Amino acid sequence: MSSRTVSGQTDVEIAVRNRSQYARTLHRPDPDADEPEPACPVCYDADAEYTRVPIAAYRPHYDLCGYPQCFGGEQS
Ligand SMILES: [Zn+2]
Numbered sequence: 080m081s082s083r084t085v086s087g088q089t090d091v092e093i094a095v096r097n098r099s100q101y102a103r104t105l106h107r108p109d110p111d112a113d114e115p116e117p118a119c120p121v122c123y124d125a126d127a128e129y130t131r132v133p134i135a136a137y138r139p140h141y142d143l144c145g146y147p148q149c150f151g152g153e154q155s
Pocket residue numbers: 105106107117118119122144145146148149
């Protein structure tokens with residue numbers, strides 16, 4: 080097994096999502112943040128609340144964030 084991940088797979092099991100009912104994107108958790116926050120500054124909304132969720136359970140219904148700081152960097 081190589082370290083390269085394939086589309087739809089991630090190297091983390093937990094993502095963060097905006098608690099908004101309209102949110103449809105999973106973001107990589109910011110490893111430097113105490114609170115659940117997306118790793119990509121572009122996605123971070125100071126007015127939003129984020130919660131940690133298991134990727135496996137949400138992946139069928141949510142998109143993975145395409146920014147490099149989140150999951151975009153894993154795709155070719
Ligand atoms: Zn993101």
